[in-house]
Amino acid sequence: MKKSISILGVLLILGCNDPFVTVFEDSSDAVMYEANSKSDSTYDSGGVKVVTWNIRFGIARFPFFGDSCGDDVILDDATIEENMAAIADYLHVMDADIVLLQEVDVSSKRTGYMDQVQYLLDNTNLNYGCYASMWKADFIPSDGIGRIDAGNAILSKYELSDAERIQLDLRTDQDGLTQYFYLRRNIVKAKIPALVQGAKDFYAVDIHATAFATDDTKQQHIDKYVETLAEIQSSGDYFVTGGDFNSIPPGADSTDFCDEDICSGESIHTDADGEPHKEGSYFENFSGEPDILVPLYDTYNSAIDTASYNLPEHFTHAPSTGMIDDTTATMYDRKLDYLFTNGIWENASSKTHQAVWELSDHLPVSAVFNVGGE
Amino acid sequence: MKKFIFYFIIASLVFGETKKWDAHSAYLLPQKRWEMGLFQPFRYGYSESIEYSVHPLWFFVMPNFSLKISQSDFAGFTSASQYKMVYPTPFLNMIAKEGIMGIIAPDFQMPPMLGLSASWLMSKNMAGVNLTLNGGLDLGFAFGDLDTRSTIDIPLVYHRLGVYYNKWGIHTGLDVQKNLTQKFTALFDLDLIFLPMTGLAEVQIDPDASKLMGEYSLEHKLLLIWNKSENFRVLTGYKFVMGEYPYGSDMRLLPYIPMAETWVPIIEFQWARKKR
Numbered sequence: 001m002k003k004s005i006s007i008l009g010v011l012l013i014l015g016c017n018d019p020f021v022t023v024f025e026d027s028s029d030a031v032m033y034e035a036n037s038k039s040d041s042t043y044d045s046g047g048v049k050v051v052t053w054n055i056r057f058g059i060a061r062f063p064f065f066g067d068s069c070g071d072d073v074i075l076d077d078a079t080i081e082e083n084m085a086a087i088a089d090y091l092h093v094m095d096a097d098i099v100l101l102q103e104v105d106v107s108s109k110r111t112g113y114m115d116q117v118q119y120l121l122d123n124t125n126l127n128y129g130c131y132a133s134m135w136k137a138d139f140i141p142s143d144g145i146g147r148i149d150a151g152n153a154i155l156s157k158y159e160l161s162d163a164e165r166i167q168l169d170l171r172t173d174q175d176g177l178t179q180y181f182y183l184r185r186n187i188v189k190a191k192i193p194a195l196v197q198g199a200k201d202f203y204a205v206d207i208h209a210t211a212f213a214t215d216d217t218k219q220q221h222i223d224k225y226v227e228t229l230a231e232i233q234s235s236g237d238y239f240v241t242g243g244d245f246n247s248i249p250p251g252a253d254s255t256d257f258c259d260e261d262i263c264s265g266e267s268i269h270t271d272a273d274g275e276p277h278k279e280g281s282y283f284e285n286f287s288g289e290p291d292i293l294v295p296l297y298d299t300y301n302s303a304i305d306t307a308s309y310n311l312p313e314h315f316t317h318a319p320s321t322g323m324i325d326d327t328t329a330t331m332y333d334r335k336l337d338y339l340f341t342n343g344i345w346e347n348a349s350s351k352t353h354q355a356v357w358e359l360s361d362h363l364p365v366s367a368v369f370n371v372g373g374e
Numbered sequence: 375m376k377k378f379i380f381y382f383i384i385a386s387l388v389f390g391e392t393k394k395w396d397a398h399s400a401y402l403l404p405q406k407r408w409e410m411g412l413f414q415p416f417r418y419g420y421s422e423s424i425e426y427s428v429h430p431l432w433f434f435v436m437p438n439f440s441l442k443i444s445q446s447d448f449a450g451f452t453s454a455s456q457y458k459m460v461y462p463t464p465f466l467n468m469i470a471k472e473g474i475m476g477i478i479a480p481d482f483q484m485p486p487m488l489g490l491s492a493s494w495l496m497s498k499n500m501a502g503v504n505l506t507l508n509g510g511l512d513l514g515f516a517f518g519d520l521d522t523r524s525t526i527d528i529p530l531v532y533h534r535l536g537v538y539y540n541k542w543g544i545h546t547g548l549d550v551q552k553n554l555t556q557k558f559t560a561l562f563d564l565d566l567i568f569l570p571m572t573g574l575a576e577v578q579i580d581p582d583a584s585k586l587m588g589e590y591s592l593e594h595k596l597l598l599i600w601n602k603s604e605n606f607r608v609l610t611g612y613k614f615v616m617g618e619y620p621y622g623s624d625m626r627l628l629p630y631i632p633m634a635e636t637w638v639p640i641i642e643f644q645w646a647r648k649k650r
Contacts, residue, residue, distance in 0.1 A: 020632035065480075071472065073479035074523045109527060110479075113621045139528050143472055144479025147527055147621055180633055 022136035030163035033129035035121035047368035052242035054362035069263035088123035100206035109146035130163035132188035158194035205241035242339035303339035303367035344373035400454040400495035411644035451496035485518025509546040514538035533591040591617035
């Protein structure tokens with residue numbers, strides 16, 4: 001008896017250890033959320049407004065070390081709450097039915113452990129959410145990041161089901177130790193039963209593709225994304241999809257933003273062949289990268305059409321510390337964020353919301369899905 | 375007050391009971407004996423009533439010093455008081471940096487900080503089992519602006535440094551030691567660190583302070599000890615920590631190897647000698 005108790009005790013204790021860094025299966029369940037107090041969640045009729053927005057974990061234009069020329073890591077809680085309130089307010093103003101979010105923190109030291117998915121559900125007219133972590137670790141022993149849980153989320157007025165986290169390939173241009181502590185990017189996909197049209201199910205699909213890989217990881221990410229959408233398409237169902245693709249549109253004027261993004265003390269373009277490039281600022285790391293989105297444009301309907309996608313009024317991103325001159329911030333200088341559907345967007349419904357450039361280093365893009373349109 | 379100080383000094387001079395290999399008890403080291411381990415401090419029996427200890431490897435980046443003084447027996451227990459002092463600032467500023475091993479964000483400059491701790495220890499042999507009870511008060515002084523976002527939110531560390539943010543804390547514990555054979559000993563210990571609810575007024579000014587309220591850590595250790603000789607021993611076992619952190623409750627079995635995602639047993643070597 002004593003022996004059994006001892007063995008049980010040891011097993012219980014051994015069972016208490018969660019992984020230090022969470023790794024994911026190729027496919028796993030997304031984490032489900034609900035607003036504490038729901039607004040009307042019945043779909044009546046009319047278009048469905050879809051928004052994609054990389055909200056940069058609510059730090060707005062804070063000079064964060066990881067994605068700008070800043071060297072700060074942790075913003076104070078009051079400012080994060082202010083930023084998140086502004087994001088919630090704008091989502092409310094847009095009156096979106098479905099929101100595809102990237103870079104959302106749910107339990108991270110850098111954002112005071114605020115559960116931003118829950119916060120947005122509780123402070124907007126959105127009722128349901130699902131979340132897929134892309135970076136989950138008890139402690140990142142670098143740059144004071146500490147505990148982190150950040151990822152993608154789909155928020156919706158209507159109930160979500162069958163929410164799935166689809167793992168994307170890891171970068172192959174990192175050593176084992178860096179890769180262990182690094183991001184595990186994903187696609188999150190969910191069904192929205194309220195929007196079923198006849199026999200056709202309705203899906204929302206959200207992606208945040210790699211930004212900083214210098215190998216062809218981005219190609220693997222887009223390939224997996226295209227494969228995921230093709231599965232829905234071949235089942236005869238509808239989808240609305242989007243996210244931060246970290247890719248510029250085909251035919252963009254420039255594929256090299258190193259000069260625009262360079263930080264003091266950095267060295268770029270020093271070799272005869274123009275290398276090295278700044279990670280995340282160069283879009284020709286592998287053959288075919290400038291045209292990486294062509295299959296999406298060829299197959300599906302884009303919210304911002306091919307005639308407009310390279311116009312400045314549809315740029316969605318600039319690093320938060322980018323400056324045109326000593327006093328003027330670069331608000332946006334490239335397009336990285338997209339919306340697509342295999343259905344139809346309502347005419348003239350698409351918009352890049354450049355007025356809210358101060359709320360993140362990415363801008364929201366919205367469009368209205370035409371329910372019943374063929 | 376004078377009477378109290380006089381009594382305290384007299385009580386301190388009482389020769390305590392000495393014992394080898396018993397760092398956490400009220401027993402002091404025999405005079406002129408030293409003991410140290412890979413992960414344990416260097417301890418020295420200065421006299422029959424005073425023992426001091428320092429973490430020699432940590433000393434140059436985190437000056438620390440501890441003094442154990444024997445006291446009069448209390449309720450049949452051998453008693454001692456222990457006083458600790460630590461100055462963690464140089465080490466914390468070393469790890470407040472960019473890049474790998476940047477444990478604290480480089481945004482923060484840690485101010486001069488002083489940690490003081492006083493404990494009362496009581497030990498007794500009961501039916502072949504050595505029992506030690508301890509309890510005490512921890513004080514943390516920060517001589518400058520200590521940003522609440524600079525906490526290190528991991529087991530063992532968070533609550534020890536939490537005292538600087540909370541300004542004070544209390545600790546209590548229980549150690550049970552039993553000789554299994556002539557060469558083997560088992561040690562079971564349980565420690566509770568508590569950062570009591572304080573600073574309500576501060577929370578009005580700084581909402582971050584609310585995260586530090588009422589947080590506890592329960593630590594438990596089970597060790598099997600092989601006493602090779604009076605001068606060398608090997609310890610193995612585990613440490614279990616559960617507590618409340620700024621992000622919620624958590625528990626972990628230690629030591630834990632992150633990349634292998636597995637627990638491994640503690641392996642500790644300890645040496646001792648007697649100074650001639």
